[in-house]
Amino acid sequence: MTTQNATFSLGKKASILYSGGTDSALAAYLVGQKAEEITLLTFDPGFIFFIENSKKHVELLRHHLGADRVKHEIIPIKPFIDRILFGERKLDFKKYGFNLTALVCLGCRLSMHTMAIIYNLEHGIPVIADGSIRKQSTVPEQLDSFVRRNRRTLWWKYGIRHFSPIYTEDNSDLAMDKIRLSLKPNLKKQFILFDTQATCPFGVPADVYARLFYGELSGPAREVDTFEYSEQKRPLMEAIIGEHFAGKTPGLDELIGHLKTVAAPLPAKWEDIDHA
Amino acid sequence: MLKLIGRYLIAAIMIPVGVAVGVAGWIQNKLRQEYYRRRFQEIRNQIQQEEIQNKQS
Numbered sequence: 001m002t003t004q005n006a007t008f009s010l011g012k013k014a015s016i017l018y019s020g021g022t023d024s025a026l027a028a029y030l031v032g033q034k035a036e037e038i039t040l041l042t043f044d045p046g047f048i049f050f051i052e053n054s055k056k057h058v059e060l061l062r063h064h065l066g067a068d069r070v071k072h073e074i075i076p077i078k079p080f081i082d083r084i085l086f087g088e089r090k091l092d093f094k095k096y097g098f099n100l101t102a103l104v105c106l107g108c109r110l111s112m113h114t115m116a117i118i119y120n121l122e123h124g125i126p127v128i129a130d131g132s133i134r135k136q137s138t139v140p141e142q143l144d145s146f147v148r149r150n151r152r153t154l155w156w157k158y159g160i161r162h163f164s165p166i167y168t169e170d171n172s173d174l175a176m177d178k179i180r181l182s183l184k185p186n187l188k189k190q191f192i193l194f195d196t197q198a199t200c201p202f203g204v205p206a207d208v209y210a211r212l213f214y215g216e217l218s219g220p221a222r223e224v225d226t227f228e229y230s231e232q233k234r235p236l237m238e239a240i241i242g243e244h245f246a247g248k249t250p251g252l253d254e255l256i257g258h259l260k261t262v263a264a265p266l267p268a269k270w271e272d273i274d275h276a
Numbered sequence: 277m278l279k280l281i282g283r284y285l286i287a288a289i290m291i292p293v294g295v296a297v298g299v300a301g302w303i304q305n306k307l308r309q310e311y312y313r314r315r316f317q318e319i320r321n322q323i324q325q326e327e328i329q330n331k332q333s
Contacts (some may be wrong), residue, residue: 043300098301101294149323152330192290193283204286209301218305220316227319 005179014127020197023131032065080111102210109141126263132164135241140226159259
């Protein structure tokens with residue numbers, strides 16, 4: 001099992017983008033060993049089913065890490081989805097065409113990141129982790145280039161460290177079994193209706209599209225679209241975050257300044273955080 | 277049992293949808309391949325420039 005760089009300390013608090021699936025639960029467990037308190041953030045975009053399933057691994061995580069060290073929040077993000085994912089749908093379809101079938105997951109992920117940034121700033125949490133894995137980099141939001149670029153933006157703009165502790169993991173089911181965190185074997189092999197996470201109606205066509213048609217078959221299309229789409233949505237994300245903190249005390253700049261002071265020092269190379 | 281039926285029912289509908297849209301997307305990307313090749317190079321250059329600037333600052 002690969003874990004994050006041993007020299008990278010997380011300090012007191014960290015949040016995890018948490019679906020409740022095998023990867024995010026394993027990531028949460030690893031982060032929980034490095035941080036004093038972890039907050040599992042499950043986002044509800046408004047069009048997924050069975051989001052309550054995300055609670056199933058939480059009890060096991062609390063059992064392993066300590067009940068008072070693991071918080072879990074289910075946060076609605078529909079207003080962000082409406083702006084980031086659906087707000088420019090005509091323009092998006094004109095620009096990306098059928099490739100939007102896969103890019104929809106990237107739009108959803110960017111909406112989640114927007115809420116996670118707000119949450120972390122408000123709660124003074126300098127670290128965001130997620131369960132991204134290279135094995136699933138067929139989908140745009142887990143592409144190596146996107147993960148790295150997004151990570152830099154989170155640090156430079158908001159003072160938040162992002163890392164993906166299981167990025168190089170080959171078999172998260174096996175890793176979960178080893179630490180007795182798995183509710184049942186082969187959870188990763190489930191499809192469509194999951195036992196421990198929500199079901200997304202866009203997930204199946206998006207996955208089929210990304211795996212079969214949006215990789216080698218399409219040349220550099222996926223890399224180009226992922227870059228363009230995330231850069232196009234970035235100003236929207238910044239606007240939403242700016243609007244959220246407008247007129248509030250402490251202001252956005254003060255909160256970012258605070259996070260930069262409490263964050264642990266950077267490793268020598270960005271990649272050392274989890275790509276080493 | 278209901279869950280199992282639901283799973284295969286959704287799969288029976290959504291997988292063909294993914295394949296149909298995928299074929300359309302593949303044709304679309306073939307038609308745009310020259311644009312994608314050029315843009316990929318431009319983006320690579322832009323990222324390299326940013327890296328250099330960030331190292332300097």
